[in-house]
Amino acid sequence: xxxxxxxxxxxxxxxxxxxxxxxxxxxxxxxxxxxxxxxxxxxxxxxxxxxxxxxxxxxxxxxxxxxxxxxxxxxxxxxxxxxxxxxxxxxxxxxxxxxxxxxxxxxxxxxxxxxxxxxxxxxxxxxxxxxxxxxxxxxxxxxxxxxxxxxxxxxxxxxxxxxxxxxxxxxxxxxxxxxxxxxxxxxxxxxxxxxxxxxxxxxxxxxxxxxxxxxxxxxxxxxxxxxxxxxxxxxxxxxxxxxxxxxxxxxxxxxxxxxxxxxxxxxxxxxxx
Numbered sequence: 001x002x003x004x005x006x007x008x009x010x011x012x013x014x015x016x017x018x019x020x021x022x023x024x025x026x027x028x029x030x031x032x033x034x035x036x037x038x039x040x041x042x043x044x045x046x047x048x049x050x051x052x053x054x055x056x057x058x059x060x061x062x063x064x065x066x067x068x069x070x071x072x073x074x075x076x077x078x079x080x081x082x083x084x085x086x087x088x089x090x091x092x093x094x095x096x097x098x099x100x101x102x103x104x105x106x107x108x109x110x111x112x113x114x115x116x117x118x119x120x121x122x123x124x125x126x127x128x129x130x131x132x133x134x135x136x137x138x139x140x141x142x143x144x145x146x147x148x149x150x151x152x153x154x155x156x157x158x159x160x161x162x163x164x165x166x167x168x169x170x171x172x173x174x175x176x177x178x179x180x181x182x183x184x185x186x187x188x189x190x191x192x193x194x195x196x197x198x199x200x201x202x203x204x205x206x207x208x209x210x211x212x213x214x215x216x217x218x219x220x221x222x223x224x225x226x227x228x229x230x231x232x233x234x235x236x237x238x239x240x241x242x243x244x245x246x247x248x249x250x251x252x253x254x255x256x257x258x259x260x261x262x263x264x265x266x267x268x269x270x271x272x273x
Contacts, residue, residue, distance in 0.1 A: 046246035053104040053247045054095035058083055062109075071135035074109045077254075081112035081121070084138035088145060089155050094162060094185070102250040103163035103182070105220075108241070110256050119236070119257045124264060125153050149268035156267040157258060159186040160206055166250045169212050169243070176216075179209040179225040189266050198266040206261035218243060220259045231261045 048056050060079040064072045074080050086092060095104060107121065113132040114120035122130040125145060130136065145154060162185045167173070173180050183205040189198040209225030209232075212218045218240040223232050230236075238259050245252035 049246050049248055051247055052096045052098065052249045053102075053252055054086070054092055056245065056247055056252065057086070057095060057104075057106065060106075066137075067135060069135075069137065070140075071137045073133060073135055074113075074138070076110040076113070076132055077108050079106060079108060080138040081109050081142075082107045084142040085112075085121070085154055085158060087139070088142040089151060089158065091155070091158055094159075096249070098249045100164070100249070101166040102185075103165065103167045104247075104250060104252045105161035105163075106245070106252045106254045107157075107161060107258065108254055108256060111258055116257075118260075118263070121154070121157055121258060124157070124258075125150050149265075152267045152270060152272045153264045155272035156186055156264050159272060160184045160208070160261060161255070161258070163208060163210075164205070167210055168251055169216050169218060173210060173212045173218070176212050176214045179211045179222060181207045181209055181226070184208050184261075186261070186272070189262055189270070198262070198270070201270045201272075208259065208261070216243075218253065220255070228261065230263055231259075236260060 051059075057079050061083065062072050062075040062078045062080050064075065066072050072080075086095060110132065111119075112121040113130045115123055115129040117123050117127075120129075122128065122141070130141070145151065163182045164185055165172075165182060167180075167182055172182075184207065186206045188202040188204045188206045190200045190202050191197070192199045207227065209221050209227055210218060211222055211225070219237060220240065221227060221231050221237045223234060223237055225232050225237075236259060238255055238257050240253045241256045242254040245254075
């Protein structure tokens with residue numbers, strides 16, 4: 001005779017209970033797994049936040065092979081000329097100080113080369129055009145800048161491109177297509193009312209206008225900014241080339257050309273410290 005349906009069900013249930021007990025007993029011998037802490041491969045920390053602006057600037061040199069005279073064709077995006085200029089006029093402390101968070105406009109090699117007597121720094125300071133593709137030793141070239149008026153002019157250019165407070169799009173520039181005014185480290189000049197010529201350095205600082213567009217791109221000294229005419233003449237405004245390099249003493253933005261408040265020759269006869 002075969003098993004009754006009720007007996008088959010009892011055997012099936014007992015089998016399930018036995019299997020369950022065996023599983024529980026076997027699992028008790030397993031080690032407790034350690035908690036897994038997920039560490040993402042990508043981080044969003046600022047990569048230069050432990051560097052001063054000066055430490056960062058010094059790291060941005062052309063890697064091209066030098067010739068027998070230690071000259072290179074400089075990468076126009078790097079900062080070889082700016083490094084040499086800062087060292088030549090003794091402004092290292094302006095870029096390495098940590099007491100105040102400032103905005104440092106990083107003038108790339110393109111800003112120093114070319115034939116524009118007003119905006120290309122080497123031409124503006126020396127009167128000589130430095131071709132972008134010519135081999136050059138940046139330190140050797142800066143060493144040729146020796147006249148007091150040249151030193152004052154170069155110092156004025158560097159100081160105008162440092163804003164005395166930290167400026168990023170957020171939170172300082174709250175509205176797009178609106179100019180916000182910030183003081184630079186460069187003194188203004190006093191203008192003689194009779195001659196229209198500079199008569200000395202002012203106690204007031206030369207301002208710079210910064211704005212952003214709806215896509216968060218920044219611009220310095222837009223043509224509609226509320227500044228004096230020499231600051232906003234056509235051709236003297238400049239789009240920020242690259243934004244928001246955060247340092248431990250402020251922030252850096254790259255410029256491909258200079259901007260100004262007064263024409264830099266206005267500073268020729270006055271000591272810029």
